[in-house]
Amino acid sequence: MIADKLVTRMLAGDRYALAKLITLVENRHPDTVAILSRVHPRCGRAYVIGVTGPPGAGKSTLVDQLVGLLRQREHSVGIVAVDPSSPFSGGAVLGDRIRMQRHFIDEQVFIRSLSTRGSHGGLARATRNVVQLLDAFGKDYILIETVGVGQTELDVMRVAETTIVVLVPEAGDTVQTMKAGLLEIADIFVVNKADREGALRIKTELELMLQLRQATPWIIPVLLTEAQNGRGIAELLETLSQHRRFWEAREHGAAHAAARQEEFLAVLREEIGRRLEEGVDNGALASVLQQVRQGEVDPYRAALQLIDDERSMRAVLGRPTPRASD
Amino acid sequence: MIADKLVTRMLAGDRYALAKLITLVENRHPDTVAILSRVHPRCGRAYVIGVTGPPGAGKSTLVDQLVGLLRQREHSVGIVAVDPSSPFSGGAVLGDRIRMQRHFIDEQVFIRSLSTRGSHGGLARATRNVVQLLDAFGKDYILIETVGVGQTELDVMRVAETTIVVLVPEAGDTVQTMKAGLLEIADIFVVNKADREGALRIKTELELMLQLRQATPWIIPVLLTEAQNGRGIAELLETLSQHRRFWEAREHGAAHAAARQEEFLAVLREEIGRRLEEGVDNGALASVLQQVRQGEVDPYRAALQLIDDERSMRAVLGRPTPRASD
Numbered sequence: 285m286i287a288d289k290l291v292t293r294m295l296a297g298d299r300y301a302l303a304k305l306i307t308l309v310e311n312r313h314p315d316t317v318a319i320l321s322r323v324h325p326r327c328g329r330a331y332v333i334g335v336t337g338p339p340g341a342g343k344s345t346l347v348d349q350l351v352g353l354l355r356q357r358e359h360s361v362g363i364v365a366v367d368p369s370s371p372f373s374g375g376a377v378l379g380d381r382i383r384m385q386r387h388f389i390d391e392q393v394f395i396r397s398l399s400t401r402g403s404h405g406g407l408a409r410a411t412r413n414v415v416q417l418l419d420a421f422g423k424d425y426i427l428i429e430t431v432g433v434g435q436t437e438l439d440v441m442r443v444a445e446t447t448i449v450v451l452v453p454e455a456g457d458t459v460q461t462m463k464a465g466l467l468e469i470a471d472i473f474v475v476n477k478a479d480r481e482g483a484l485r486i487k488t489e490l491e492l493m494l495q496l497r498q499a500t501p502w503i504i505p506v507l508l509t510e511a512q513n514g515r516g517i518a519e520l521l522e523t524l525s526q527h528r529r530f531w532e533a534r535e536h537g538a539a540h541a542a543a544r545q546e547e548f549l550a551v552l553r554e555e556i557g558r559r560l561e562e563g564v565d566n567g568a569l570a571s572v573l574q575q576v577r578q579g580e581v582d583p584y585r586a587a588l589q590l591i592d593d594e595r596s597m598r599a600v601l602g603r604p605t606p607r608a609s610d
Numbered sequence: 611m612i613a614d615k616l617v618t619r620m621l622a623g624d625r626y627a628l629a630k631l632i633t634l635v636e637n638r639h640p641d642t643v644a645i646l647s648r649v650h651p652r653c654g655r656a657y658v659i660g661v662t663g664p665p666g667a668g669k670s671t672l673v674d675q676l677v678g679l680l681r682q683r684e685h686s687v688g689i690v691a692v693d694p695s696s697p698f699s700g701g702a703v704l705g706d707r708i709r710m711q712r713h714f715i716d717e718q719v720f721i722r723s724l725s726t727r728g729s730h731g732g733l734a735r736a737t738r739n740v741v742q743l744l745d746a747f748g749k750d751y752i753l754i755e756t757v758g759v760g761q762t763e764l765d766v767m768r769v770a771e772t773t774i775v776v777l778v779p780e781a782g783d784t785v786q787t788m789k790a791g792l793l794e795i796a797d798i799f800v801v802n803k804a805d806r807e808g809a810l811r812i813k814t815e816l817e818l819m820l821q822l823r824q825a826t827p828w829i830i831p832v833l834l835t836e837a838q839n840g841r842g843i844a845e846l847l848e849t850l851s852q853h854r855r856f857w858e859a860r861e862h863g864a865a866h867a868a869a870r871q872e873e874f875l876a877v878l879r880e881e882i883g884r885r886l887e888e889g890v891d892n893g894a895l896a897s898v899l900q901q902v903r904q905g906e907v908d909p910y911r912a913a914l915q916l917i918d919d920e921r922s923m924r925a926v927l928g929r930p931t932p933r934a935s936d
Contacts, residue, residue, distance in 0.1 A: 321910035436762065541903040545890075548902045548909035552886055555917055557879050564875070576874045577867040583874035584647035587881055591927055601917055 287315040291322045294421060299394065302421050306396055309413045312406070314558065317551055320413060323420035328540075330362070330419040331528055334428045334444030336437055336469075341450040342476040345511040346520075347429050351387055353517055354425050360392040362418035362426040366411055366440050367399040394418060408439035409550060415443055438469060446471045446527045448520075451490075453482035467497065470504060471527050474520060478508035502530055556601065563600040572596075613641040617648045620747060625720065628747050632722055635739045638732070640884065643877055646739060649746035654866075656688070656745040657854055660754045660770030662763055662795075667776040668802040671837040672846075673755050677713055679843055680751050686718040688744035688752040692737055692766050693725045720744060734765035735876060741769055764795055772797045772853045774846075777816075779808035793823065796830060797853050800846065804834035828856055882927065889926040898922075 287308055293301035309316050333350075335343050344365075351361050387393040398410055411428060418426050428444055430437040441447045449470040473490050475483050490506045505523055509516030531539075563569040572590060575581045590596050613634055619627035635642050659676075661669050670691075677687050713719040724736055737754060744752050754770055756763040767773045775796040799816050801809050816832045831849055835842030857865075889895040898916060901907045907915075916922050 317910045317914060321908055321914075324908040324910060540905075544902050544905065544909050545899055548899070548913055549886060549890070551910055551913035552916065553879070553883050555913055556882055559917075560875060560878055564871075573871055573874070576870050579866075579870065582647055582650040583870050584643045584650060584877055586874055587877035588643060588647075590878065591881055591885075594924060594928075597923070597927065598920060601923065602920075 285315045285318050287313070287319050288322075291319060294417070295323070295326060297422070299391070302394065302417060303396075305417055306414050309417065310398060310410050312410075312554075312558070316413070317555055320416060320551075323417060326420035326422075327416050328419065330415070330423050330426045331524075332415055332419075332426045332428065332444045332446075333524060334430075334441040334447040334469075335450060336430045336441050336447065337450035337474075341452050342511050343429055343450050346448075346450060346474065346476060346509065346517075347427055348387070349511050349514050349517045350427065350521065351393060352514075353521055355387075355390060355392065359424040360422065361387075361394070362415075362421070362423035363387075363393065363395045364411055364414055364418070364426065364428045365395065365397045366407065366428060366430045366437070367397060394421070394423065407436055408443065409554070411440045412443045412547075438466070441469045445531055446524055448472045448474055448524075450474045450476050451486065452477045453480040453486055467494075471502065472520070472523055473504060473506040474509050474516075475506065476509050476511050478516065479510050483508055501534070502527065559601050568599050611641045611644050613639070613645050614648075617645060620743070621649070621652060623748070625717070628720065628743060629722075631743055632740050635743065636724060636736050638736075638880075638884070642739070643881055646742060646877075649743060652746035652748075653742050654745065656741070656749050656752045657850075658741055658745075658752045658754065658770045658772075659850060660756075660767040660773040660795075661776060662756045662767055662773065663776035663800075667778050668837050669755055669776050672774075672776060672800065672802060672835065672843075673753055674713070675837050675840050675843045676753065676847065677719060678840075679847055681713075681716060681718065685750040686748065687713075687720070688741075688747070688749035689713075689719065689721045690737060690740055690744070690752065690754045691721070691723045692733065692754060692756045692763070693723060720747070720749065733762055734769065735880070737766050738769045738873075764792070767795045771857055772850055774798045774800055774850075776800045776802050777812065778803045779806045779812055793820075797828065798846070798849055799830060799832040800835050800842075801832065802835050802837050804842065805836050809834055827860070828853065885927050894925050 287305065290301045290305050290308075294305055305319060309319060313319075335347055337343055347363065351363065354361050387395065396414060398407065398414060415426050415428065428440065430440055447469045449466060449472070451473065453475060473494075475487050475490075477483070487506045487508060494504050494506070507516060507520055507523060509520060511517065560569070564573065569590075572581075572586055576583050576586050590600075613631065616627045616631050616634075620631055631645060635645060639645075661673055663669055673689065677689065680687050713721065722740060724733065724740060741752050741754065754766065756766055773795045775792060775798070777799065779801060799820075801813050801816075803809070813832045813834060820830050820832070833842060833846055833849060835846060837843065886895070890899065895916075898907075898912055902909050902912050916926075
């Protein structure tokens with residue numbers, strides 16, 4: 285496969301090869317599965333942290349400060365900034381990226397933006413795979429930051445071991461109408477811009493709400509930060525370490541087994557989908573497609589018949605796969 | 611299949627059967643494909659209109675007024691209100707549904723809310739399928755309203771033949787940072803709450819922007835409405851009719867062939883995915899899953915090997931399918 289040399293170079297520490305591989309994986313190049321298979325033995329060392337919250341909460345500044353502190357302590361860091369490209373998200377993305385520039389020249393910080401390309405659900409998968417590449421590359425910490433707060437972002441956050449949800453004191457109403465999804469993914473709440481009025485009130489409200497619904501052994505903490513001037517960042521990092529230890533002690537094995545199974549099923553689905561699309565392009569599906577397009581057979585019946593027909597399915601699925609050398 | 615009688619009753623005009631079928635399809639009941647196959651011959655009559663735009667633009671009021679006018683003219687209407695359940699979307703949804711109540715008692719108006727359940731991309735597919743059920747049921751007009759404006763909503767909007775993007779005069783900044791996605795899906799722009807300051811300015815800005823990038827034969831119109839008091843609604847309906855005629859004259863055949871092919875491929879993917887999940891539950895994948903979970907084989911290699919192994923794939927795919935009687 286064309287990516288074989290890139291993987292070798294990336295695993296030897298070549299940042300440029302890493303960047304190229306991320307591009308291949310992001311665009312779901314046919315070699316994607318083979319690339320991931322090859323880096324897989326090197327994965328599992330990094331600590332993956334997700335940062336989400338509504339626009340304007342100061343996520344990027346918080347990430348920036350966290351990275352600063354991690355670099356002081358000589359950890360290497362990867363940052364994946366995920367933008368699901370809401371057409372109304374405005375100019376936030378560009379501004380966020382600009383703010384991050386003080387780490388751009390640091391060789392130990394690898395920053396990558398991902399945005400929606402191609403199909404649904406692709407973004408969460410692409411994020412997971414980019415994290416795997418950064419992990420195999422040897423990053424100690426990987427931070428995933430999402431710009432928005434929709435379903436896509438929630439899916440993306442599931443890639444993280446610890447998820448930080450960032451709010452601001454003005455988010456009072458937001459908290460009350462917050463849906464279950466966000467509470468479920470939060471491991472740590474941060475009330476940022478805590479010098480503003482209402483910070484303590486929202487902290488209390490959150491703690492109360494969390495007490496009411498909490499039945500898990502990890503007590504979700506609510507921290508106050510002022511990311512702009514670095515206040516509360518060291519405490520946040522300490523809480524992250526606590527959650528990491530908690531997570532590794534309790535859920536690590538089971539979560540990893542579940543993640544592997546999920547990855548296996550996702551790859552199955554994606555690879556089958558890819559071969560179906562190849563079948564559209566290379567003519568393996570030509571006759572049934574023509575019938576469907578002309579309305580001679582309804583698309584539902586045609587699909588079921590194809591799946592049930594052993595020879596046709598083999599014709600679609602059976603072509604040789606690009607694969608890493610064993 | 612259990613849904614067989616429901617389909618017969620639905621096609622005979624039973625609203626309750628329609629509601630039950632929508633629930634089955636929304637939850638991706640195993641009979642979903644069979645249901646859609648049976649209603650397919652009755653589809654293709656309805657005119658499907660999408661309404662989207664940022665929160666607070668007055669979409670629901672606009673839809674409500676459109677429905678009122680359509681009912682005056684004795685058309686039957688289906689409404690699909692799609693809520694991608696952003697955890698920060700707040701209380702808007704409930705309010706919108708309440709506003710719609712004046713049509714709740716009208717037997718010729720069928721209203722259904724859809725929200726995110728299950729996996730990525732499922733919402734656009736579920737919306738398309740619910741529209742098909744409403745179409746087969748005999749609705750003349752089907753309106754799809756989305757609450758938000760993210761990627762999911764854009765995908766949902768592709769189900770519509772005509773898409774209305776609703777803005778308000780205050781959206782000036784929004785317009786300037788608007789990403790390509792929204793411009794691509796808009797067939798008609800509506801500046802609602804046009805009695806407010808800036809309405810004409812935003813109309814002019816939009817028209818200018820549209821002129822700059824437009825290379826299509828349909829000139830995207832920018833209309834002014836005051837949905838609250840019904841102003842501009844008749845003109846909007848007239849413009850909708852124009853777009854429908856334009857669309858049917860030009861793109862109808864090709865678009866339908868493309869839609870059928872897309873549906874065929876989507877059903878293929880979904881049905882294969884469903885059978886894979888069945889394989890997880892019923893043990894057909896037990897041995898490979900155990901190896902993957904315990905880390906004995908990496909998930910990527912395991913997936914490729916399974917696809918390439920004819921007998922294993924047949925074991926997973928080959929079980930009899932629930933199917934409509936011919």
